[in-house]
Amino acid sequence: MSYSLNEIEALSKRAGRGAGLSWGIAEETARAVRWLTSHGLPGVPLLVDLLDHMDQTPRLKFAPTSFEGVWGATSGSLCPLASGAALNDCADRLFTGQPIEMARVSHPLLVVPFAGWASIHIAAPVTVSWPGVRIKTDGYGIWVHDPNGGRDVTEPVDLTCSPTHHMDETLSMPCLRGDVPQTAWARLGSLAHRTYAPATEQSRVLGAGAGVTDND
Numbered sequence: 001m002s003y004s005l006n007e008i009e010a011l012s013k014r015a016g017r018g019a020g021l022s023w024g025i026a027e028e029t030a031r032a033v034r035w036l037t038s039h040g041l042p043g044v045p046l047l048v049d050l051l052d053h054m055d056q057t058p059r060l061k062f063a064p065t066s067f068e069g070v071w072g073a074t075s076g077s078l079c080p081l082a083s084g085a086a087l088n089d090c091a092d093r094l095f096t097g098q099p100i101e102m103a104r105v106s107h108p109l110l111v112v113p114f115a116g117w118a119s120i121h122i123a124a125p126v127t128v129s130w131p132g133v134r135i136k137t138d139g140y141g142i143w144v145h146d147p148n149g150g151r152d153v154t155e156p157v158d159l160t161c162s163p164t165h166h167m168d169e170t171l172s173m174p175c176l177r178g179d180v181p182q183t184a185w186a187r188l189g190s191l192a193h194r195t196y197a198p199a200t201e202q203s204r205v206l207g208a209g210a211g212v213t214d215n216d
Contacts, residue, residue, distance in 0.1 A: 001179065001180060001181075001182055001185065002177050002178070002179050002180075003177065003178060003185070004176070004177055005034050005038055005176065005177065005178060008030075008033060008034055008037050008043075008044065008178055008180065009030045009031065009034040010030070011185075011188050011189060012030040012034070012043075012047060013026045013027055013029070013030035014191075014192035014195050015048075015188045015189075015192045016029045016030065016047075016051065016191075017192075017194075018191040018192050018193065018194035018195050019191050020054075020055065020059075021059075021081070025059075025081055025082070025085065028084075028085055028114075029110075031113065032081070032084065032110060032113035032114060033047050033110075034178075035113040035116065035174070036110070036112070036113060037178030037179075037180070038174035038176075038178060039142050039172060039174055039175075040172075040178070040179075041109060041142075041144075041151075042109075042152055043109075043110070043178075044178075044180045044181075044184045044185065044188060045152075045181060045184040046107045046109055046154070047110065047188070048187045048188055048191075049107065049154055050079070050080070050081070050106065050107045050110065050154075052187070053106070053154075054079065059079065061073065061074055061075040062075050062077060062078060062082060063078075063082040063083075064078060064082065064083060064102070067086060067090060069101075070101045071086070071100070071101065071102040071103065072102075072103045073104075076104060077104050077105075077106050077156045078102055078103070078104055078106065078156070079106070080105055080106060080108060080109075081110060083102055083105055083114075084110065084113070084115070085114060087100055087111065087118055088114045088115075088117050088118050088121070090118075091117075091118035091121040091122050092122070094118055094119075094122050094124075094161065094162070094163045095122040095124070095163070099160050099162035099163075100160070100161045100162075101158070101159070102158065102159045102161075104156035104157070104158065105130075105156060105157060105159045106155065106156045107153075108128075108130050108157050108159050109151060109152060111128060111161070112128050112135055112137065112142070115137065115161050116138070116139040116140075116142070118139075119137055119138050119139040120138070120139035122163065124138075124163050124164070124165060125138040125163075125164045125165075126161055126162065126163055126164055127160075127161070127162050127164045128160070129159070129160050129162075130150070130153075130157040130158060130159045131150060131157055131158070132146070132147070132148040132149075132150035133146050133150045133151055133153075134146075135151075136167065136169060136171070137171070138167070138171065140173065140174070141171025141172055141173050142171055142172055143169040143170070
């Protein structure tokens with residue numbers, strides 16, 4: 001099904017909150033999913049799979065323990081959302097020509113939008129790569145080299161983000177709507193529903209209509 005990018009971003013944010021993300025990370029996550037979807041990439045299915053995998057678990061287990069050397073997590077698997085947010089914060093390293101390396105990042109495609117925003121910050125394109133996949137972006141457009149179908153991998157992979165000072169490839173530009181599989185959209189809605197307050201007797205009385213009094 002086709003949805004507007006605003007719809008996708010709004011529901012992704014609520015789903016993130018429903019799965020236990022802070023408002024700040026949920027907002028960044030929703031922007032990342034919107035960015036991927038606008039480029040025809042499976043942001044929503046990857047987010048749903050990640051949230052199911054990490055549902056209500058302590059985030060610190062999946063966050064980078066150090067920003068020196070190769071990044072890693074105590075759980076043995078880095079969260080792409082926490083890693084992506086940290087990558088964006090460390091964008092100045094890319095500006096100096098220093099690549100950022102991460103060990104065992106799950107759902108690595110979710111890191112790419114954050115790398116794109118880092119690219120905007122340093123005013124230079126970047127390359128994000130993991131085994132069999134190389135993606136270049138300037139934060140607005142994207143170029144994907146994926147001959148073996150490893151773009152949508154969910155299992156942990158080693159990932160590198162590095163500055164790219166010469167771009168020979170033509171970047172594809174974003175669209176205004178995105179296609180989302182119905183199963184992924186339904187699961188996103190289920191997670192988002194957790195953020196809705198349950199109805200109470202008082203809320204029914206204060207709500208629209210006759211409440212508990214039958215006026216017919």
